[in-house]
Amino acid sequence: MTVVKNICCIGAGYVGGPTCAVLAYKCPDIKVTIVDLSEARIAAWNSDNLPIYEPGLDQVVFECRGKNLFFSTNVDAAIQEADLIFVSVNTPTKKTGMGAGMAADLAYVESATRRIAEVAKSSKIVVEKSTVPCRTAQSMRTILEANSTPEIHFDILSNPEFLAEGTAIKDLLNPDRVLIGALQTESGIEAQNALVDVYTHWVPKDRVITTNLWSSELSKLAANAMLAQRISSINALSAICEATGADVDEVAFACGKDTRLGSKFLKASVGFGGSCFQKDILNLVYLSQQLNLPEVADYWQQVVTMNEYQKKRFVRNIISTLFNTITNKKIAVLGFAFKKDTGDTRESAAITLIKDFMQENARVAIYDPKVEPQQIYMDLAEPGVLVGAQEQVEKKVQICQSAYEAADGADAVVIVTEWDEFRDDQLDYAKIYAGMNKPAFLYTKDTVTMDRIQQTSGAKSTQPTIPTTRITTKTAVRPTRASLARRDMVQKQKQQEQ
Numbered sequence: 173m174t175v176v177k178n179i180c181c182i183g184a185g186y187v188g189g190p191t192c193a194v195l196a197y198k199c200p201d202i203k204v205t206i207v208d209l210s211e212a213r214i215a216a217w218n219s220d221n222l223p224i225y226e227p228g229l230d231q232v233v234f235e236c237r238g239k240n241l242f243f244s245t246n247v248d249a250a251i252q253e254a255d256l257i258f259v260s261v262n263t264p265t266k267k268t269g270m271g272a273g274m275a276a277d278l279a280y281v282e283s284a285t286r287r288i289a290e291v292a293k294s295s296k297i298v299v300e301k302s303t304v305p306c307r308t309a310q311s312m313r314t315i316l317e318a319n320s321t322p323e324i325h326f327d328i329l330s331n332p333e334f335l336a337e338g339t340a341i342k343d344l345l346n347p348d349r350v351l352i353g354a355l356q357t358e359s360g361i362e363a364q365n366a367l368v369d370v371y372t373h374w375v376p377k378d379r380v381i382t383t384n385l386w387s388s389e390l391s392k393l394a395a396n397a398m399l400a401q402r403i404s405s406i407n408a409l410s411a412i413c414e415a416t417g418a419d420v421d422e423v424a425f426a427c428g429k430d431t432r433l434g435s436k437f438l439k440a441s442v443g444f445g446g447s448c449f450q451k452d453i454l455n456l457v458y459l460s461q462q463l464n465l466p467e468v469a470d471y472w473q474q475v476v477t478m479n480e481y482q483k484k485r486f487v488r489n490i491i492s493t494l495f496n497t498i499t500n501k502k503i504a505v506l507g508f509a510f511k512k513d514t515g516d517t518r519e520s521a522a523i524t525l526i527k528d529f530m531q532e533n534a535r536v537a538i539y540d541p542k543v544e545p546q547q548i549y550m551d552l553a554e555p556g557v558l559v560g561a562q563e564q565v566e567k568k569v570q571i572c573q574s575a576y577e578a579a580d581g582a583d584a585v586v587i588v589t590e591w592d593e594f595r596d597d598q599l600d601y602a603k604i605y606a607g608m609n610k611p612a613f614l615y616t617k618d619t620v621t622m623d624r625i626q627q628t629s630g631a632k633s634t635q636p637t638i639p640t641t642r643i644t645t646k647t648a649v650r651p652t653r654a655s656l657a658r659r660d661m662v663q664k665q666k667q668q669e670q
């Protein structure tokens with residue numbers, strides 16, 4: 173029976189960092205070393221200012237760092253020491269060559285695998301943590317086996333990560349499931365059991381699922397595609413709601429009450445963002461095309477197409493309510509990260525929206541509590557611009573230190589990321605309104621905030637009213653607190669009348 177005592181994680185990013193920090197936290201008997209080629213990233217992991225923001229992460233890292241958790245750029249030494257190696261490197265969508273714009277770029281996975289093959293001096297369990305197309309483990313196995321000797325044997329496992337940024341620590345401490353795929357050979361199953369033993373330090377055994385290697389790889393793409401599909405479905409319905417007078421919150425609530433559907437991920441929005449959904453669906457589309465399944469490819473492609481349509485529709489509605497022109501108007505964008513509680517901006521809807529505002533010659537003021545200005549400049553620069561990106565973007569956008577500064581003199585405020593600090597019980601909307609050009613417009617995808625603003629505005633006649641526009645994209649897994657309260661009141665009245 174193999175017992176894991178020393179783990180190396182290649183890739184200290186959004187997945188490798190939190191995942192292996194929690195592993196070290198929950199397994200004090202295992203030494204965990206997280207390595208990366210980026211010196212800056214490793215230096216940040218070794219500092220008080222961690223390179224990524226994730227609620228609860230500081231506490232976990234500060235508790236174990238220097239005890240059984242280490243961050244290093246010495247990739248080779250960590251590989252040599254480890255019994256088990258997680259490969260948690262980036263797998264972005266390919267930009268050029270065959271499959272450009274769709275297929276996952278596996279260059280980083282391949283280079284990490286080749287490094288393991290080159291420097292390993294003892295047998296290893298190699299775990300594919302990155303999200304990869306189905307059957308990538310086969311290529312990894314070929315590379316590793318070409319370098320194996322009678323003394324050195326490699327087993328490959330697939331252990332895709334299901335954490336969501338913003339709730340990573342919570343998800344890792346209490347996962348819905350952990351999935352471990354292995355080749356169904358004697359040594360494959362032994363390696364699988366060794367990783368099961370690591371996770372069962374804190375995850376109940378019935379939540380650790382073991383499958384064959386290919387099912388595990390495909391399940392990750394399938395889960396992300398299905399989650400994104402629900403968002404695109406409710407967003408498609410939100411367009412129908414606006415055209416018919418139906419309320420998407422109510423439709424989502426009514427549908428979500430069906431236990432076969434459930435309420436999660438039925439939240440209409442400006443569109444999904446983040447580094448995974450779009451990339452993984454396109455990955456699945458490409459896989460379907462390669463397998464000569466064009467109808468299947470078209471089906472999943474539509475989920476992405478719908479998402480792009482939703483973002484465009486949001487912008488169109490903003491422009492049309494602002495009297496069909498935003499030229500020289502100041503638009504305050506609150507939030508730039510792809511969702512709250514993360515500083516990650518990859519594929520954030522904010523990027524598309526702001527680029528569209530810039531195209532229309534609007535003046536854009538941006539505030540986000542966790543995204544660094546440098547990141548915003550990079551994201552908004554024209555593709556390929558690495559030098560002078562800041563100067564180029566600075567001409568058109570202003571990056572602000574607070575929501576009040578961004579909204580000062582603005583014609584419209586657009587809440588793109590639902591950070592808690594933009595809720596109406598945290599932000600003084602009367603003050604925001606007072607500083608804005610009139611008529612002032614507020615656009616939000618969060619009906620909770622909006623309903624409460626409307627309610628407050630209605631309740632206190634002295635309070636200034638911001639003319640809110642119920643744009644395209646209203647939330648709703650469930651009705652808002654305000655509408656629930658209204659519904660309860662109506663029901664009570666009816667009961668009293670009876």
Ligand code: NAD
Pocket residue numbers: 182183184185186187188207208209210213247260261262263280283284301302303304333334335336337447448
């Ligand atoms: P990331 O870009 O934040 O981190 C990847 C890190 O790997 C980088 O710091 C990079 O420098 C490092 N790296 C690349 N090649 C290397 C090499 N050969 N040796 C050492 N270090 C190397 O990416 P991420 O968001 O952590 O994602 C990693 C993988 O996990 C991807 O496949 C992604 O699809 C998947 N995933 C991401 C999430 C998420 O929410 N971000 C969730 C689940 C799965």
